[in-house]
Amino acid sequence: MVGADQATGLNDMEPDTFRAAGHAVVDLMADYLAGVERYPVFPPIEPGSLAPDFPSEPPESPEPLSAILDDYVRLIEPNATHWQHPGFMAYFATTASGPGILGEMLTAALGQNAMLWRTSPIGTELEGVVVGWLRQGLGLPDTFDGLLTDTASTSTLIALGAAREALGFGAAADGLPGRPDVARLRVYASEHAHSSIDKACMTLGLGRAAVVHVAVDETYAMRPDALAQAIAADRAAGHMPMAIVATIGTTSSTAIDPVAAIADIAEREGLWLHVDSAYAGFVALAPERRAAFEAWERADSIVTNPHKWLFTPLDASLLLTRRMEDLRAAFSLVPEYLRTLDREAPVRDYNEYTPQLGRRFRALKVWIQLRWFGLEGLRRRIERHIEMAQAFAGWLDADPDWERLAPVPFSTVCFRWHPVDDAGGVALDSVGLDDANARIMDAVNRTGETFLSHTRLDDRFTIRLSVGNLRTEPRHVERAWALLQAAAATEGKATP
Amino acid sequence: MVGADQATGLNDMEPDTFRAAGHAVVDLMADYLAGVERYPVFPPIEPGSLAPDFPSEPPESPEPLSAILDDYVRLIEPNATHWQHPGFMAYFATTASGPGILGEMLTAALGQNAMLWRTSPIGTELEGVVVGWLRQGLGLPDTFDGLLTDTASTSTLIALGAAREALGFGAAADGLPGRPDVARLRVYASEHAHSSIDKACMTLGLGRAAVVHVAVDETYAMRPDALAQAIAADRAAGHMPMAIVATIGTTSSTAIDPVAAIADIAEREGLWLHVDSAYAGFVALAPERRAAFEAWERADSIVTNPHKWLFTPLDASLLLTRRMEDLRAAFSLVPEYLRTLDREAPVRDYNEYTPQLGRRFRALKVWIQLRWFGLEGLRRRIERHIEMAQAFAGWLDADPDWERLAPVPFSTVCFRWHPVDDAGGVALDSVGLDDANARIMDAVNRTGETFLSHTRLDDRFTIRLSVGNLRTEPRHVERAWALLQAAAATEGKATP
Numbered sequence: 001m002v003g004a005d006q007a008t009g010l011n012d013m014e015p016d017t018f019r020a021a022g023h024a025v026v027d028l029m030a031d032y033l034a035g036v037e038r039y040p041v042f043p044p045i046e047p048g049s050l051a052p053d054f055p056s057e058p059p060e061s062p063e064p065l066s067a068i069l070d071d072y073v074r075l076i077e078p079n080a081t082h083w084q085h086p087g088f089m090a091y092f093a094t095t096a097s098g099p100g101i102l103g104e105m106l107t108a109a110l111g112q113n114a115m116l117w118r119t120s121p122i123g124t125e126l127e128g129v130v131v132g133w134l135r136q137g138l139g140l141p142d143t144f145d146g147l148l149t150d151t152a153s154t155s156t157l158i159a160l161g162a163a164r165e166a167l168g169f170g171a172a173a174d175g176l177p178g179r180p181d182v183a184r185l186r187v188y189a190s191e192h193a194h195s196s197i198d199k200a201c202m203t204l205g206l207g208r209a210a211v212v213h214v215a216v217d218e219t220y221a222m223r224p225d226a227l228a229q230a231i232a233a234d235r236a237a238g239h240m241p242m243a244i245v246a247t248i249g250t251t252s253s254t255a256i257d258p259v260a261a262i263a264d265i266a267e268r269e270g271l272w273l274h275v276d277s278a279y280a281g282f283v284a285l286a287p288e289r290r291a292a293f294e295a296w297e298r299a300d301s302i303v304t305n306p307h308k309w310l311f312t313p314l315d316a317s318l319l320l321t322r323r324m325e326d327l328r329a330a331f332s333l334v335p336e337y338l339r340t341l342d343r344e345a346p347v348r349d350y351n352e353y354t355p356q357l358g359r360r361f362r363a364l365k366v367w368i369q370l371r372w373f374g375l376e377g378l379r380r381r382i383e384r385h386i387e388m389a390q391a392f393a394g395w396l397d398a399d400p401d402w403e404r405l406a407p408v409p410f411s412t413v414c415f416r417w418h419p420v421d422d423a424g425g426v427a428l429d430s431v432g433l434d435d436a437n438a439r440i441m442d443a444v445n446r447t448g449e450t451f452l453s454h455t456r457l458d459d460r461f462t463i464r465l466s467v468g469n470l471r472t473e474p475r476h477v478e479r480a481w482a483l484l485q486a487a488a489a490t491e492g493k494a495t496p
Numbered sequence: 497m498v499g500a501d502q503a504t505g506l507n508d509m510e511p512d513t514f515r516a517a518g519h520a521v522v523d524l525m526a527d528y529l530a531g532v533e534r535y536p537v538f539p540p541i542e543p544g545s546l547a548p549d550f551p552s553e554p555p556e557s558p559e560p561l562s563a564i565l566d567d568y569v570r571l572i573e574p575n576a577t578h579w580q581h582p583g584f585m586a587y588f589a590t591t592a593s594g595p596g597i598l599g600e601m602l603t604a605a606l607g608q609n610a611m612l613w614r615t616s617p618i619g620t621e622l623e624g625v626v627v628g629w630l631r632q633g634l635g636l637p638d639t640f641d642g643l644l645t646d647t648a649s650t651s652t653l654i655a656l657g658a659a660r661e662a663l664g665f666g667a668a669a670d671g672l673p674g675r676p677d678v679a680r681l682r683v684y685a686s687e688h689a690h691s692s693i694d695k696a697c698m699t700l701g702l703g704r705a706a707v708v709h710v711a712v713d714e715t716y717a718m719r720p721d722a723l724a725q726a727i728a729a730d731r732a733a734g735h736m737p738m739a740i741v742a743t744i745g746t747t748s749s750t751a752i753d754p755v756a757a758i759a760d761i762a763e764r765e766g767l768w769l770h771v772d773s774a775y776a777g778f779v780a781l782a783p784e785r786r787a788a789f790e791a792w793e794r795a796d797s798i799v800t801n802p803h804k805w806l807f808t809p810l811d812a813s814l815l816l817t818r819r820m821e822d823l824r825a826a827f828s829l830v831p832e833y834l835r836t837l838d839r840e841a842p843v844r845d846y847n848e849y850t851p852q853l854g855r856r857f858r859a860l861k862v863w864i865q866l867r868w869f870g871l872e873g874l875r876r877r878i879e880r881h882i883e884m885a886q887a888f889a890g891w892l893d894a895d896p897d898w899e900r901l902a903p904v905p906f907s908t909v910c911f912r913w914h915p916v917d918d919a920g921g922v923a924l925d926s927v928g929l930d931d932a933n934a935r936i937m938d939a940v941n942r943t944g945e946t947f948l949s950h951t952r953l954d955d956r957f958t959i960r961l962s963v964g965n966l967r968t969e970p971r972h973v974e975r976a977w978a979l980l981q982a983a984a985a986t987e988g989k990a991t992p
Binding site: 006009010011012013015017018019021022023025026027028029030032033034042043045047048050051054056057058059060061062063065067068072075076077079080081083084091094095096097098099100101102104105106107108109110111112113117118119120121122123125126128129132133134136137150151152153154157161164170171172173174175176177178179182183184185195196198199200201202203204205206207208209210239240307311313314315330331333347348355356357358359360364368370371372373374375376377380381384470471473 | 502505506507508509511513514515517518519521522523524525526528529530538539541543544546547550552553554555556557558559561563564568571572573575576577579580587590591592593594595596597598600601602603604605606607608609613614615616617618619621622624625628629630632633646647648649650653657660666667668669670671672673674675678679680681691692694695696697698699700701702703704705706735736803807809810811826827829843844851852853854855856860864866867868869870871872873876877880966967969
């Protein structure tokens with residue numbers, strides 16, 4: 001039955017209706033989170049199969065909330081990829097934690113637009129507080145300031161936009177084309193760097209061709225000698241080197257570029273150094289794990305994502321930088337002479353640092369999470385994820401039929417089935433291995449208990465198991481291992 | 497007291513704890529929405545006064561949820577700018593409606609990343625459904641496809657990125673600088689167009705200088721003759737015209753650019769036409785109001801924001817386009833020949849159309865809202881907002897001491913106090929009028945009952961009253977009028 005507020009109302013949902021509906025929805029949410037394991041992690045459906053379940057024309061008249069929520073349970077929830085499932089070990093995990101979800105609820109009700117101090121004083125000032133807390137938690141000096149963005153793609157775009165501006169030829173004011181004084185710009189990142197760097201260069205008008213993919217060593221980390229050579233070659237060719245992106249925790253294998261050596265080159269060459277640690281950054285909450293982050297404090301900018309390993313609901317990316325003024329020069333439309341007319345102290349308006357004007361109040365959920373977990377609680381959970389992945393890597397290493405394909409500095413393991421024959425040799429050629437491993441991964445994913453993804457390392461089909469979901473316990477990783485072995489026993493034999 | 501899940505836990509908040517906490521938070525939210533009118537719309541605080549209320553160091557240990565929620569009520573809620581308040585008539589309203597908030601709650605719990613079909617089948621397919629519903633509701637033909645983005649800034653950036661790519665010189669692949677074949681690019685928009693166009697041009701590497709701000713007529717609408725002249729002058733100067741942005745509902749005065757005449761020019765000149773109707777677009781849900789949108793179906797792309805006049809919680813912007821393939825060419829990193837290897841039917845992966853990779857599941861809240869309100873319920877509410885603004889404009893027009901400064905095609909009124917003296921002349925010079933009106937607006941805002949913003953029209957300080965909040969009723973607009981008159985009586989006399 002539709003309410004009077006629906007049938008003839010001119011206002012919002014009635015407050016009492018909202019309260020009752022909110023409680024009903026919380027029960028749906030709590031039921032989902034408590035029972036998410038009953039779903040297959042990835043739903044057994046084909047593309048295009050869902051849209052026909054919905055009317056092709058928009059609803060003209062209001063419908064009862066109960067009907068909408070029934071459809072939610074029937075049509076929406078089962079057809080999600082269950083990122084909240086403890087068996088989700090694909091890509092990098094994004095858990096929306098309980099306290100983070102509470103934060104999103106309050107954020108939605110408050111309806112802040114944190115674009116200006118004036119449009120959200122608390123949204124603006126709490127962002128400063130939370131960015132400071134995260135910076136200290138990561139062990140970075142107070143020369144770093146920063147902000148929260150939606151995604152690592154945007155954070156990296158902002159960093160590279162600032163690097164472009166820092167070249168000093170007035171990119172934001174006068175643009176790039178039609179200028180004899182501006183040569184082709186160049187950004188250096190490893191062959192294993194994330195596609196967001198290429199995408200940022202497309203968006204910023206540098207083009208995909210601006211990204212020089214530097215060769216990696218046997219651990220898939222950038223080779224500083226190859227970096228130096230690439231820069232020298234570009235300078236010789238008349239190009240204009242702009243920035244280096246070093247990754248701590250690459251997407252394929254979580255490799256660690258040698259930031260200290262890269263920072264030396266960046267300083268010598270006068271280039272902006274951006275560190276992409278979108279996945280791994282919050283491992284640095286633990287001082288005893290900071291060796292992996294050596295020298296990252298020498299970067300001009302660093303991105304790491306609360307919506308990955310800090311268990312914050314999507315979206316929240318943290319961009320830290322020692323060069324906040326370069327960000328503002330790249331993205332602000334407020335001329336300097338207008339900035340302090342109104343007030344004694346300059347006001348920080350975060351939209352001046354981003355491509356977007358409107359901004360969600362993302363600091364609230366992070367603030368709630370940091371207080372509910374405490375830094376110690378976050379460290380404990382991250383540490384367990386690393387331990388679970390290390391244990392899995394140990395099982396692989398102890399089994400002659402499986403091969404680990406990369407170091408495991410964090411919580412992501414790259415591997416393949418690689419059976420030895422009776423003579424101790426490899427039983428399949430490289431094509432056979434690729435086919436068998438693809439079948440094994442598909443078979444495991446079809447069980448619905450575990451969801452894995454893959455990559456290619458040295459042109460080998462590589463299965464990835466990445467631990468980072470708050471609900472994943474040792475038994476889930478053990479089960480994934482059992483499923484992999486079972487799949488290898490059946491699929492591995494089914495060589496076409 | 498902290499729970500065991502906090503003190504020693506390795507997992508998420510316990511399900512029962514989450515359920516109880518969720519119910520407590522829903523009550524906070526419902527209390528807030530039911531009683532938001534008790535707060536001053538804009539909090540009586542100065543910049544920098546809030547951060548000192550928070551510890552400067554991050555919390556090491558977990559804290560009880562009750563303490564966190566107490567601080568929320570004490571430190572966060574009162575220091576928000578209350579966009580949900582019925583007296584919020586500044587900028588353009590963004591109401592987070594009840595059903596929209598329910599949608600955000602479910603979105604947070606589901607934790608989808610709708611970047612790929614595979615990472616969220618329902619997030620992907622429901623987005624297609626909802627975009628189709630909105631398109632039909634707006635009366636646009638099925639040649640328009642589209643997607644949901646975070647903000648109008650991003651939607652416009654995407655549209656202009658596609659326009660850049662459509663020029664055919666391979667901007668995404670090869671970039672803009674250092675190319676003799678690429679002249680300075682030009683984008684045309686009225687003097688009153690939104691700053692997001694300038695910002696998009698900065699980000700895209702065209703530079704602020706690429707935006708040609710075309711002169712307006714006496715209604716603040718773009719003059720097509722001036723547009724044609726500007727394009728001709730740029731071509732003569734060797735520049736490369738790229739796109740025209742026409743606005744239906746400008747930010748200052750909600751002026752309507754003559755889209756039909758502009759579309760003629762765009763077609764003749766071979767330029768991309770983008771229509772910015774971020775604020776006003778959903779007025780077109782009412783067929784009898786579509787005169788204001790004449791010819792917008794001739795645009796290559798259109799942006800309108802559910803998080804403005806569709807009452808959707810921030811963020812949600814709708815980008816519609818007849819040229820989806822140009823968007824993909826501008827932002828996709830997947831080469832064409834790889835697209836259909838895996839499956840019979842091509843899969844839509846929305847990240848291929850945006851600068852970001854990660855994406856929230858924004859379609860869910862829009863789907864819930866459209867069903868709860870129905871199109872008829874949305875039309876009814878939008879119509880009442882327009883009626884309230886028209887009534888206010890009528891009161892101004894009937895009072896000789898007030899002056900309306902622009903037409904009121906939608907729900908935003910631009911005006912100033914403009915007292916006549918005993919001889920029937922204006923009692924103040926232009927500086928005196930500016931000062932008096934600034935004082936009047938500040939006095940009204942200090943009451944906490946109404947929150948207004950200002951602009952400048954023909955270099956006159958102009959107060960804006962914009963109706964668009966779901967809770968605003970005629971009595972709130974009447975009260976704003978009374979407060980303005982009272983402020984004029986006191987502040988108007990206080991000429992320095």
